[in-house]
Amino acid sequence: MSSKGTPSSIVNAAEELFAEQGFAETTVRQITSRANVNLAAINYHFGSKKGLIQAVAEKFITPLINELSNQMDCYVDTDVKPALDDLLEILMRALLIVRSENQNTLPVFMRLLELAYMNNQEELRDFLIGRYKSRLEHFLDCIRDDSAPMEDDEFFWRLHFMLGSMTFTLSNFQTLHSLEKSRFTSKQSETEMEQILHRMIPVLSAGMQARGEKLYFSKI
Numbered sequence: 001m002s003s004k005g006t007p008s009s010i011v012n013a014a015e016e017l018f019a020e021q022g023f024a025e026t027t028v029r030q031i032t033s034r035a036n037v038n039l040a041a042i043n044y045h046f047g048s049k050k051g052l053i054q055a056v057a058e059k060f061i062t063p064l065i066n067e068l069s070n071q072m073d074c075y076v077d078t079d080v081k082p083a084l085d086d087l088l089e090i091l092m093r094a095l096l097i098v099r100s101e102n103q104n105t106l107p108v109f110m111r112l113l114e115l116a117y118m119n120n121q122e123e124l125r126d127f128l129i130g131r132y133k134s135r136l137e138h139f140l141d142c143i144r145d146d147s148a149p150m151e152d153d154e155f156f157w158r159l160h161f162m163l164g165s166m167t168f169t170l171s172n173f174q175t176l177h178s179l180e181k182s183r184f185t186s187k188q189s190e191t192e193m194e195q196i197l198h199r200m201i202p203v204l205s206a207g208m209q210a211r212g213e214k215l216y217f218s219k220i
Contacts, residue, residue, distance in 0.1 A: 007045045007046075007055070009035050009036075009037070010031065010035045010037060010041060010042060010045060010046070010052065011052070011055050011056055011059060012035070013031050013034040013035035014026070014031045014035075014052055014053075014055075014056050015056050015059065015060075015104050015108060016034065016104065017030055017031060017034060018053075018056060018107075018108050018111060019104040019107040019108050019111070020107075022111045022114070022115075023053055023111055023112070023114075023115045024115065024118075028042060028049050031049075031052070050123060050124070053115070053124065054124065054127050056108065057112055057124070057127070057128065058131065060098070060102070060104075060105050060108050060109055060112070061109070061112075061128070061131075061132060063098045063101065063102075063105075064094055064095070064098045064105075064109075065132055065135050065136065067093075067094035067097050067098060068090065068091065068094050068136070068139055069135060071090045071093065071094060072090065072138060072139055072142075075142070076138075081142060081145060081146070082142055082146075083146055084143065084146040084147065084205050084208055084209065085201055085202075085205050087139065087142055087143050087146070088162075088200075088201045088204055088205060089201065090139075091163075091166065092166060092194075092197045092198075092200075092201070095166055095167065095170060095197075096170070096194060096197070099170060106167050106170045106171035107171050109167055109171075110164075110167050110168060110171050113160070113163070113164060113167070116128060140159070143159070143208065146208075146209075147208040147209055148208070148209050148210055148211055148212055149212060150211075150212025151212060154212045158207060158208055161207065162204045162207065162208065165200060165204060166197065166200065166204075169196060169197065169200065170197070
C-alpha cells in the first residue's frame with residue numbers, strides 16, 4: 001500500500017463506499033483498502049475520517065450550489081421575484097444536472113443529510129453552514145417570501161422535507177419505476193425523472209404554502 005496516495009483517490013474511494021453503505025457504516029480500514037493506501041495517508045491529507053467526510057461533502061454540495069447560483073443569477077439586480085414553483089423548478093433542474101455528472105451524488109447527498117442531523121455531528125453542521133450559508137441566502141429568502149408565514153423551526157423542517165422528497169425520489173428512481181411495472185431503459189430515465197419531479201412540484205409547493213403548525217395550533 002502507498003503511504004500517502006493522492007487526495008482524489010482517497011476521496012473517490014470514500015465516495016463509493018459512503019454511497020453504498022453510509023457514512024457511519026463505512027470504516028477507515030475499508031476506505032484505505034479500496035484506495036490502496038494506509039491509514040497514514042488519510043491522516044496526512046485529511047486529518048481524520050471527519051475531515052475526509054467534509055472533503056466528500058464539499059465535492060458533492062459545491063456543484064449543486066454552483067448550479068443553483070447560476071440559475072438564480074437571472075433574478076439578481078431585478079425587481080422580479082421568482083415564485084415558489086419557479087424556485088422548485090430551479091432546484092429540481094440543479095439536482096438533475098449534478099446527478100447526470102456523477103451517479104453517486106444523490107445517494108451520498110441523502111446519507112449526508114442523515115448524518116448532519118445526528119447529535120454528535122456539530123462539527124459537520126458548522127462546516128456546512130460556514131461553507132454554504134451565504135451562498136444559499138438569496139435562494140432561501142425567495143422561498144420564504146412565497147411560503148406561508150411560519151416560525152423559523154417550522155420553515156427549516158419543511159425545507160428538509162422538500163429536499164428529502166426530491167433526493168429520495170431521484171436516488172430511488174429505478175426502484176420506484178419498477179413498482180409501476182414499466183419497461184426501463186437508460187435513455188428513458190432522464191426524461192421520466194424530470195416528468196416525475198414535475199409532478200412533485202405542486203405537492204411540495206402546497207406543503208410550503210400551508211399554514212404554519214404553530215400558527216394553526218394557536219387558533220384551536
